[in-house]
Amino acid sequence: MKNIIFIAPPAAGKGTISDYLVKNYQYEHISTGDLLREEIASGSEFGQKLDVILKSGSLVDDETVIRLVNHKITSLSHQAFILDGFPRTLGQAKVLDEMFRELNIHNNVVIYLSVDLDTVLKRVTARVICPKCKRSYNLNNEKLKPIHKDTCDDCGYALIRRDDDNEETFKVRYESFIKNTKPILDFYQDKGMLKEIDATLPLEVIYDRIENEAKND
Ligand SMILES: [Zn+2]
Structure with a gap:
């Protein structure tokens, strides 16, 4: 299978789909958030520096993130990977492109899971x-709905909406994602690497489409 650079707006289903690909195709799932946490947990000198940066509330610069991604990818032996949460900016996409060229990795596809607000x-x-x-429930899903509307099946407490699912906050997150992602999508489109998949399709159809796009030529 090809390496996948996976791009999707929040709540588009990227987590579920990544899990499926890891389980069925032995993909290595590379999330830059995880890489940062692992490096810090390792207690290395580099990790300690990262810890200071993150605790100060600053963002880790592109060079550092790409260094971590590079390290992770070169540690894999011929295993295909999914890049999740990276690149987030056009600058990162260009650095990543350069890195792939240096490592002689050309077997990549960019999957964009599109879904409207x-x-x-x-x-x-x-x-x-x-x-x-x-316990979490989903009111739109017959299998994940509570038996009695608004109360927990297990303890009878009134169900609440998760804080980060607040509508206004979510709108802002979604819109900023779309705005920041547009130049990245254009970049990959120009390179002929972009495959867009409609996230509102049934999961089985999405899996099929991704399997087709990520199949080795
Ligand atoms: Zn409960």
């Missing part, structure tokens, strides 16, 4: 959680 907002606002036992 209204659809994704409906998904997000359908997620509710029990404040007592933290």
Whole structure:
């Protein structure tokens, strides 16, 4: 399978799909957030520097992130990977491109999971959680719905919406994602690497499409 650079707006289903690909195709899932946390947990000198930067509330610069990604990718022996959460800017996309050239990695596809704001907002606002036992429910899904509307099946507490699923906050996150991602998509489109998949399709169809796009030529 080809390496996948996976780009998707929040709540488009990227997590579920990544899990599926890891399970069925032995992909290595590379998330830059995880890489940063692992480096810090390792206690290395570099990790300690990162810890200071993150605790100060600053962003880690592109060079550092690419260094971590590079290290991770070169540690894999012929295993295909999914890059998740990277690149986030056009600058990062260009550095990544350079890195792939240096490492002689050309077997890549960019999958963009597209979904409009209204659809994704409906998904997000359908997620509710029990404040007592933290069990989560989805009001739009027959299998994940509570038996009695608004109360937890297990403890009878009134269900609440998760804080970060607040509609306004979500809209802002979604819109800033679209704005920041547009130049990256254009960049990959020009290179002929971009494959767009409609995230509102049934999951089985999405899996099929990705399997086709990521199949080795
Ligand atoms: Zn509960």
